[in-house]
Every structure is written in structure tokens, then in C-alpha cells.
Amino acid sequence: LCRCQRGAHGDPRLSAGIGVGSGAAFLIMVIGAIFVTRKMKQRRGKMLKKKFFKQNRGHLLQQLVSQKADIAERMIIPLVELHKATNNFDKAREIGGGGHGTVYKGIMSDLQVVAIKKSKVAIQREIDEFINEIAILSQINHRNVVKLHGCCLETEVPLLVYEFISNGTLYHHLHVQETMSSLPWEDRLRIATEIARALTYLHSAVAFPIVHRDIKSPNILLDGTLMAKVSDFGASRFIPADQTKTSTAVQGTFGYLDPVYFYSGKLTEKSDVYSFGVLLMELLTRKKPCSYRSSEEETLVSYFTASLEAGKLIHVLDPQVMEEGGKEVEEVATLAVACTRIERDHRPTMRQVEMTLESLGAVHDSFMPKYQVVVGTTMEGTSRQYSLEAEHLL
Numbered sequence: 205l206c207r208c209q210r211g212a213h214g215d216p217r218l219s220a221g222i223g224v225g226s227g228a229a230f231l232i233m234v235i236g237a238i239f240v241t242r243k244m245k246q247r248r249g250k251m252l253k254k255k256f257f258k259q260n261r262g263h264l265l266q267q268l269v270s271q272k273a274d275i276a277e278r279m280i281i282p283l284v285e286l287h288k289a290t291n292n293f294d295k296a297r298e299i300g301g302g303g304h305g306t307v308y309k310g311i312m313s314d315l316q317v318v319a320i321k322k323s324k325v326a327i328q329r330e331i332d333e334f335i336n337e338i339a340i341l342s343q344i345n346h347r348n349v350v351k352l353h354g355c356c357l358e359t360e361v362p363l364l365v366y367e368f369i370s371n372g373t374l375y376h377h378l379h380v381q382e383t384m385s386s387l388p389w390e391d392r393l394r395i396a397t398e399i400a401r402a403l404t405y406l407h408s409a410v411a412f413p414i415v416h417r418d419i420k421s422p423n424i425l426l427d428g429t430l431m432a433k434v435s436d437f438g439a440s441r442f443i444p445a446d447q448t449k450t451s452t453a454v455q456g457t458f459g460y461l462d463p464v465y466f467y468s469g470k471l472t473e474k475s476d477v478y479s480f481g482v483l484l485m486e487l488l489t490r491k492k493p494c495s496y497r498s499s500e501e502e503t504l505v506s507y508f509t510a511s512l513e514a515g516k517l518i519h520v521l522d523p524q525v526m527e528e529g530g531k532e533v534e535e536v537a538t539l540a541v542a543c544t545r546i547e548r549d550h551r552p553t554m555r556q557v558e559m560t561l562e563s564l565g566a567v568h569d570s571f572m573p574k575y576q577v578v579v580g581t582t583m584e585g586t587s588r589q590y591s592l593e594a595e596h597l598l
Contacts, residue, residue, distance in 0.1 A: 279342050281365055283358040285313060286320055293322065305361075309368060317368040318353055323361040323438075338364075341437055344410060348402035350425060350435040369433050375421035378490050389528035391430055392487045393536070393565050398432040399424060400558040403480060406434075407473045407554050412442040415471055419479035420460045420493075421486055441471060459493030459504065464548055474548040480557065481505075481543025488537055490522040509541050532564045 289310030290297045300307040305323035312318055341352045356363040371377075374395065377387050387395070399419075406414040417439040425433040439455040454466055462478035465471055482493050485508045498507040511520045517537055518526065525533055539560055545551050552560075 279338065279354040281354045281356045281363075283356050283363075286310065286356055286363060286365070288313070289318065290320060310365075316353075319366045319368045321364040321366065321438075323363075338362075341414075341440075344406075344414075346402055346405045348398045348432055348434060349405070350433045352437075364438075366435065369425035369427050369435070371426040371428055371430065373422050374424035374426060374432070377426060378421060378486065379492060385524055386490060386522070387430070389525050389533070392525070393532070393561065395424070395426070395430065395432045396484060396487055396536070397558065397561040397565055399434060399480065399483070400554060400561050402432070402434040403476055404554040404558045407476070413473060414440055414442050415473055416440050416476050416479075417471070418456050418460075419476055419483060420457050421483060424483075443471070443473070457494060459495070463546065472548065473554065474551050477543050477551045477554055477557065480554070481540045481551075484536060484540035484543065488522065488525055488533065488540065489520050490524075491520070505544050508537070509544070512537050512541055535564055536561070 287293070289312050290308045293308055297308045297310065298306055299309045299319065305321060308320045308322065310318050310320050338352070338355055342354075345351075350369060351367040353365040353367065355365065380386055403416065403419070406416060414437075416434065416437065418436060419434070423434065423436040425435050427433060454461075454469055456462070456465070456475075456479070460479040460482045462475040465475040465478075482505060485491075485504055486493055489504070489508065491504050493504045496504040496507075500507070502510070508517075508520055511517050512534075517534065521533070521537075539552075539557065543551055543557065
């Protein structure tokens with residue numbers, strides 16, 4: 205029973221009704237404001253996704269793959285699916301990364317395990333080429349090349365989705381503690397052969413020859429059986445069939461980078477050959493090309509070449525390789541030096557490298573291409589070239 209306070213008069217039921225009505229109106233206003241805010245946020249999110257899709261040349265990608273509906277369907281992956289696959293890019297899902305971005309492990313709706321590469325920055329002038337590379341790599345199918353499942357263009361920087369490779373990188377397998385044994389020599393030789401097969405495929409077995417531009421041990425993944433998978437095509441470029449070389453902004457990793465390409469900007473398949481030669485030296489020595497300096501302040505390539513020429517290769521080889529390897533170790537060392545010659549025309553092709561390594565892995569006494577070690581004035585030129593590279597790096 206409602207009663208008016210002493211000294212007041214009126215109908216208390218009317219006041220209660222006004223209070224209830226005001227409260228209901230206020231509640232409706234709050235709910236309405238939340239609904240409108242959410243709608244505006246969703247609309248803003250959709251507009252932002254459309255902006256990024258256009259900015260990342262998504263329509264160009266759709267056109268490039270429009271003739272193959274199956275490729276178009278799987279190449280462009282919605283952002284919401286990647287959020288679900290990584291639990292909103294949970295830090296616990298991070299499996300790698302560096303200065304350029306982070307790699308997450310994800311589980312897609314079809315239960316497929318993938319690796320999602322999320323870059324930190326986008327260079328607008330290269331986005332057209334990036335999309336073109338995606339369209340090309342989507343049609344590559346080789347057992348020693350990491351498979352690209354697709355990309356997401358709804359964020360400021362594109363996200364790449366690759367098959368997940370479980371056993372880490374070649375770098376981590378090689379550079380364990382110095383006192384611990386690393387990969388057996390037989391596996392090292394096989395892995396080198398598999399990488400050579402992949403590069404031969406990229407250079408000569410696809411419609412447009414593809415130069416990887418960043419061959420190094422951190423970019424070689426190993427699966428559960430230690431099969432090699434070439435990865436990270438972020439810097440790769442294709443060379444039109446009517447061109448033997450193309451000019452590009454120099455990209456790559458010091459220590460593995462072709463000096464001729466570094467100074468001239470002229471990119472050819474022989475730049476990958478050089479990087480592969482450095483990788484062979486890394487397999488033989490377990491030294492890190494990016495940071496190695498001999499007591500004479502020589503780089504790994506120049507010191508390795510000089511040691512082979514002087515018959516003192518034992519000073520630089522990994523003891524495990526000397527113990528487990530046979531006479532093919534010197535053959536691989538000679539091949540590595542041939543790949544890293546300053547004169548590009550004197551380097552073998554990846555096809556020749558592949559054939560040589562396969563013959564070493566099969567029958568060591570069978571025929572195989574021979575490459576002479578750099579001698580005389582050429583060796584002096586090599587030393588000067590690497591001194592300039594080291595000076596620039598410092």
C-alpha cells in the first residue's frame with residue numbers, strides 16, 4: 205500500500221507508473237545504443253575489409269585465377285576462418301617469426317593443420333608483384349616445395365597459409381650445440397639433393413622460371429622423415445621466358461647473397477646457384493655464413509675456397525662429416541666452390557648440380573660433371589669481391 209509522505213498530497217500510483225515507465229524507456233535507449241554501436245562497428249569492419257582487399261589487389265588475384273575456379277575458391281581465405289584456426293592469433297600458437305613477421309600454427313575447419321604467416325609491414329609498390337607470385341605459386345606442385353594453400357587479403361598486410369611442416373628448419377638441425385652430433389652425412393647429402401631438385405623445378409619446369417632469391421638454411425623445412433621442403437617465397441620473382449635476366453631491388457641474406465646480383469641488381473637463376481653453393485658449405489662445415497669470420501677475417505665462402513685450393517679442407521670441415529663421409533665429401537666441396545664463383549657463366553646450372561649430387565648419392569664412381577676450382581688471378585678477384593661485401597655489411 206503506497207501512502208504519501210506527511211505534508212505531501214497526490215496519487216502515489218501515478219508517481220510509481222512514471223518511475224517504471226522512465227526506467228523502461230532508459231533501458232530501451234541503452235539497448236538501442238548498444239545495437240546501433242555494434243551495427244556501426246560491423247559496418248566499419250566490413251568497409252575496412254573491402255578497403256584492404258582492394259588495397260592488396262584482391263580483384264587482380266581473382267582475375268588471375270578466374271580461369272581455374274578450384275584455385276580461386278581455395279586461394280582466397282576469409283579472415284574469420286583464420287581467427288578460428290589460430291584462436292584469434294593466440295600467442296600460444298606462435299611457432300616462429302623474426303623481423304618481418306610471425307608464423308602461427310592453425311587448424312582449419314576441415315582439420316587440416318597449416319602454418320599462417322602474418323607480416324608486420326606491407327610495401328605497396330610490391331603488392332602487384334606479390335599477388336602475381338601468389339597466382340604462380342598456387343599452381344606449383346613439387347614434393348620438395350612447401351605447398352601454399354592460400355592467402356587472406358582482408359587485413360592491412362596479406363596473410364599467407366602454407367602446409368604445416370613439423371620438424372623445424374635445416375638451420376636448427378645443423379646448428380645444435382657444438383659438442384652434439386648433428387644430421388648424419390648421408391642425410392645431409394640427401395637433403396642437398398632434394399633442395400637441388402626443387403630449385404631445378406623452379407628454374408626450368410614451370411611456365412615462368414622462378415628465382416627464389418633467399419635460399420638459406422632457415423628457409424629449408426624438414427618434415428617427419430627429414431624430407432627437405434623449400435619455403436618462404438616472399439622474395440621470389442619470376443623471369444619471363446624472353447628475358448635471361450631482370451633488374452629488381454636487391455633482396456636476400458648477407459652471407460648467402462650473390463655478390464654480382466648485389467652490385468648490379470641483375471637477377472638470374474645463377475643467383476640461386478650461388479646461394480645453394482653457400483648452403484652446401486654450411487652443410488659441410490656447420491658454420492653460419494651470416495656471421496662466420498676466419499682468423500684472417502675472411503668470410504665462409506672465401507675461407508672455404510682458399511682451404512680447398514690449398515688442400516687444407518680438413519681445417520674447415522665439420523668433424524662429423526670427416527668421420528662419416530667418404531671421398532664424395534671433397535666432390536661436394538668442389539661443387540660448392542663452383543657454385544660460388546664470381547663469374548656467373550662459370551657456375552653450373554641447378555640441373556647440373558642436381559645430376560652431380562644424385563650421382564654422388566647413388567654410385568660414387570659413375571660419371572658426373574666436374575668443376576675446376578678457381579685458381580690464380582680469379583681467386584684474387586674473389587677475395588677482393590668478398591672484402592667489399594664484408595665492408596658494406598659492416
